[in-house]
Amino acid sequence: MKRCHLPCILILFLLSLFTLWVLWFMAMGALTPEDELIATIGPALQGEEHSATWCLLPSWPTLQPMAELLLDTPIFFTMFWNGCKLVFPQVLGQLVVAAPAAWAFSKLPFPGRKILYAIYLLLMVLPFQITMVPNYLVLDNLGLMDTSLAVILPGIFSAFPVLIMKKGFDAIPDVLLDAAALDGAGPLRSFAAIGLPLGFPGILSALLLDGIEAWNAIEQPMMFLRDRADWPLSLYLSDVTVEGLGLAMAASLILLAPPPLLFAAGQKYLERGIGLSVSTGENV
Amino acid sequence: MIRHIRERRWCRRPMPFCKRQNRRAAALLLAPSLAGVAVFYLLPFAEVLRRSFTDAMGRRFVGLTNYQTVLNNDAFRLAAANTAKFVGICIPLLLALSLILALLVRATGPQRGKGFRSLFLLPMVIPVASIVLLWKVLFADSGLMNTALGAAGIPPIDFMGSDAAFWILIVTYLWKNSGYDMILWIAGLDRIPAAQYEAAAVDGANAWQMFRAITWPGLRPTLGITALLSLINSFKVFREAYLVAGAYPHPSMYLLQHLFNNWFLNLELGRITAAAILVVLALLACGSIGLAVRRFQRRNQP
Numbered sequence: 001m002k003r004c005h006l007p008c009i010l011i012l013f014l015l016s017l018f019t020l021w022v023l024w025f026m027a028m029g030a031l032t033p034e035d036e037l038i039a040t041i042g043p044a045l046q047g048e049e050h051s052a053t054w055c056l057l058p059s060w061p062t063l064q065p066m067a068e069l070l071l072d073t074p075i076f077f078t079m080f081w082n083g084c085k086l087v088f089p090q091v092l093g094q095l096v097v098a099a100p101a102a103w104a105f106s107k108l109p110f111p112g113r114k115i116l117y118a119i120y121l122l123l124m125v126l127p128f129q130i131t132m133v134p135n136y137l138v139l140d141n142l143g144l145m146d147t148s149l150a151v152i153l154p155g156i157f158s159a160f161p162v163l164i165m166k167k168g169f170d171a172i173p174d175v176l177l178d179a180a181a182l183d184g185a186g187p188l189r190s191f192a193a194i195g196l197p198l199g200f201p202g203i204l205s206a207l208l209l210d211g212i213e214a215w216n217a218i219e220q221p222m223m224f225l226r227d228r229a230d231w232p233l234s235l236y237l238s239d240v241t242v243e244g245l246g247l248a249m250a251a252s253l254i255l256l257a258p259p260p261l262l263f264a265a266g267q268k269y270l271e272r273g274i275g276l277s278v279s280t281g282e283n284v
Numbered sequence: 285m286i287r288h289i290r291e292r293r294w295c296r297r298p299m300p301f302c303k304r305q306n307r308r309a310a311a312l313l314l315a316p317s318l319a320g321v322a323v324f325y326l327l328p329f330a331e332v333l334r335r336s337f338t339d340a341m342g343r344r345f346v347g348l349t350n351y352q353t354v355l356n357n358d359a360f361r362l363a364a365a366n367t368a369k370f371v372g373i374c375i376p377l378l379l380a381l382s383l384i385l386a387l388l389v390r391a392t393g394p395q396r397g398k399g400f401r402s403l404f405l406l407p408m409v410i411p412v413a414s415i416v417l418l419w420k421v422l423f424a425d426s427g428l429m430n431t432a433l434g435a436a437g438i439p440p441i442d443f444m445g446s447d448a449a450f451w452i453l454i455v456t457y458l459w460k461n462s463g464y465d466m467i468l469w470i471a472g473l474d475r476i477p478a479a480q481y482e483a484a485a486v487d488g489a490n491a492w493q494m495f496r497a498i499t500w501p502g503l504r505p506t507l508g509i510t511a512l513l514s515l516i517n518s519f520k521v522f523r524e525a526y527l528v529a530g531a532y533p534h535p536s537m538y539l540l541q542h543l544f545n546n547w548f549l550n551l552e553l554g555r556i557t558a559a560a561i562l563v564v565l566a567l568l569a570c571g572s573i574g575l576a577v578r579r580f581q582r583r584n585q586p
Contacts, residue, residue, distance in 0.1 A: 008388045009396060015385070016403045018459065022410070022418060044427035045420060052421060052428050101317035109289050109303075110310035116318075117286045123325055125512065125567060127519035129544035130560050134328030136548070157320030170287075181294045187309035190294075216411045218523045223548065237413040237527075252414040262409075267402060274464060275471030 025054070030066060030253035032058035034246030042245060065246035069254070073247065076236065083232030086151050086221065087214045091207050093156030099203055102165035103191045107177065123159040128219050139224065150224035155214060161206040167276045168202015169195055202276055205269045208262065215258070336557040350558035360559060362535060363543040370450070370521075370539065374457050375514050379507070381458060382465030387499075389466065390473060401470075404463035415456075416527040423452060423528075444529055450536040457521045464517065465510055472506030473499070508578065 029037065036058060044052040069076055104110070105117060123131070131154070139150045172194065180190045196203075221232050236251055293302045335342050336350050354360050385404060389397045422428050423443040430440040441448055480498045489497070522541035525533060531546055532538070540563065547556040 005392060005396075008391045012385070012388050012392065012400050016400065019403055019407055023406075025418065026414060041421045041428070044422075044424035052424070052426055052431055054428055054431075097316045097320060100313035104310040104313040105286070107289065107292075108306050108310040108313070109291050110307045110314075113310075114286055116314075119326070120321070122564075122567070122571070123321065125516055125571075126564065127516075127522075127541060129519075129522070129541045129548075130563055131325060132544065132548060133553075133556055133560050134325060134332050137328045137331050138324055153320070154324050157317065157324050159321070162317060174292075177292060181292065184295070186294050187292075187306060188312070191309075191313065212409055216413075216523075218412055218527065219545075223545075234411060234413055237417055248417055252417050255411045256414045264402075267405075270405075271401065271467050274467040275474075 024056075026249075026253050026256055028056075028058055029249035031061040031063070032065075032246070032249065033060055033062045034065060036060065037245045037249060045245070065250040066253075069247050069250040076233070076251065078229070079231060079233040079236050082148075082230055083215060083234060085148055086155075086217070086232050087211060089148075089152050090155040090214050091211045093152065094158070094161045094210060095203065095207060097156055098161040098206070099165055099196070099199075100191065102162045103169055103195045103199075105162065106166045106169035107172075107191075107195070108187060120159040120162055124163055132219070132223055136224075145224060146226050146230070148225070148230065151217070151220045155210075155220070158210070161210050164206035164209065164276070165199065165202050168206070169199045171202070171276065172198045201269050201272050204266065205272060205274070205276070208266050208270050209274075212262070332557045332560055335553055336561050338554070340552065340554045342553065346554075350554045351562070354555055354558045354562065357555070359538070359543055363538050363540045366450070366536065366538055367540045370453065371515065371518055374454050374518055375511060377454070378458055378461055378465055378514050379510060382462045382510075383469050383503075385462055385466040386469035386473060390470060401463070401467065404466055406463065407460045408464050410460075412523045412527060415524060419452075419456075419524065419528045445534055447534075447536045449529065449534040453521055453525055453537050456524050457518060460521075461514065461517050465514060468506060468510045468513065469503070472503050472510075475506075476502035508574070 029041075032040075040054055041052045105113065105120075135154045136145075139145050139154075144150045144153070176194055176198070177190055180194055185193060215232075216234050217232070218234055221230070221235060225231060233255060237248060237255070291299070291303055291306060293299070294305055295302070337345055337347060339346050389400050389404075392400065420427070424430075425440070425442060425444075427443075429443065433440060443449065443452060476498065480502075481494060484494050484498060519541065522539055525537055525539065526542070526545070529537065531542060531549075533542065540559075544556060544559065547559070
């Protein structure tokens with residue numbers, strides 16, 4: 001294909017301007033003192049007559065809201081912990097449960113494979129609001145409502161990581177398995193010795209995608225954890241008012257930070273993982 | 285759907301033994317996942333199906349009454365129409381936009397392309413909570429958008445209280461998901477052999493002819509999965525919609541997710557189970573239509 005450098009770069013740059021502005025807005029907002037925030041963007045939240053304004057740079061940059069959030073706002077830490085307590089067990093559980101299942105779908109013939117795969121596919125497509133009802137019936141029956149397990153368990157058994165990991169395993173050439181068989185490895189041994197190491201990018205990217213998803217989860221904790229004391233950080237900003245606007249801006253920036261950092265560290269895997277879903281030539 | 289795989293021989297024992305060995309391994313590896321899926325999804329779905337035919341307490345059989353109530357319910361009709369409209373508009377738009385992005389990014393070369401890839405993927409990982417504050421500041425009555433419009437001499441728009449709300453949702457979706465789809469398209473584009481383009485260039489084909497004859501047919505397999513993942517992600521705009529506008533937003537952006545949420549909180553189990561079954565049936569219908577279309581296309585291809 002022909003290369004078009006300058007015009008392409010220009011168009012792409014214009015299209016990404018909005019994202020750049022958002023990042024700038026977040027970063028500067030966290031450094032702006034509260035009274036200035038209230039004077040500039042405050043009207044938007046209060047529904048006042050005069051309209052909101054915005055300045056490229058804060059007139060008196062300060063770390064005060066950030067310090068207040070990190071040092072004097074215990075609820076922020078509680079919610080941060082709550083978030084961790086929901087995300088990490090979920091991702092670990094997915095690793096233990098989804099990876100073997102994905103290997104079975106990808107490399108082992110068994111009766112009912114097609115129909116089971118179709119069921120997993122359907123479950124992956126269903127929005128949370130649909131699976132929420134059956135989930136609720138079970139959680140209620142088991143007495144798990146309002147415990148962190150109510151969010152974790154349905155998350156562990158989500159179909160999405162199984163299908164993404166399967167795509168990753170599909171990319172492993174069959175010749176390797178034939179070689180392993182010649183050396184006397186069985187189907188389980190070959191999973192441990194070939195599938196796990198070579199399917200690692202797929203596994204990691206599935207966990208990364210789902211980890212980001214779980215960290216940002218809004219509906220699951222809101223529906224299954226009725227006690228606000230158990231809510232994770234993703235719900236911290238659910239009711240922002242003008243009081244505490246400075247805190248809210250600082251919190252926005254801190255909330256924003258972990259996923260992109262994780263993303264920067266794992267971008268190669270993330271991109272490869274997203275790409276994997278199309279790279280094996282098999283439809284859907 | 286899923287590729288057929290052949291029976292693998294792990295040892296020199298006769299074939300039936302190998303077959304059993306494969307099945308036993310598959311059962312062992314699948315067991316944890318399948319058990320969980322059965323307990324948390326499949327069995328309760330059976331219960332949902334049963335309850336959709338009973339009264340609110342789940343005791344008395346009422347036939348199709350729940351389905352009738354749901355289908356005659358104005359809120360359900362509005363929400364279903366809005367959701368269908370949303371999906372119908374935003375998915376083609378997203379597929380086109382992200383394909384253009386993918387082509388542009390690839391054309392800028394590997395190094396610069398990398399920077400743009402990150403930049404376009406970034407909105408996907410920005411937490412909803414951070415976006416919500418921004419949205420409120422941008423689209424409130426006296427928000428920044430109206431300030432900007434005012435400076436340009438345009439009368440202010442009631443973004444959250446008019447049909448504009450629906451389009452804000454569309455733009456949010458496009459902004460958040462174009463990077464993800466772009467990566468999918470790039471992966472698809474990378475699978476097209478460069479030799480085909482070289483041959484076409486020798487024959488004097490122009491860029492548009494190459495796109496029509498090589499790129500687009502080569503992207504066919506990518507289209508299906510990209511559309512499917514876009515559909516899954518389209519259900520997630522509810523988060524922004526809910527956190528910005530609450531449980532009862534402007535009617536133009538009242539989605540099925542709002543409806544389920546509200547019925548769930550009111551514990552209307554009869555209605556909500558019937559509605560859930562209807563949505564599953566609709567998705568199954570769409571899926572089988574998609575499969576039928578593909579089968580038809582494949583049969584008509586050499």
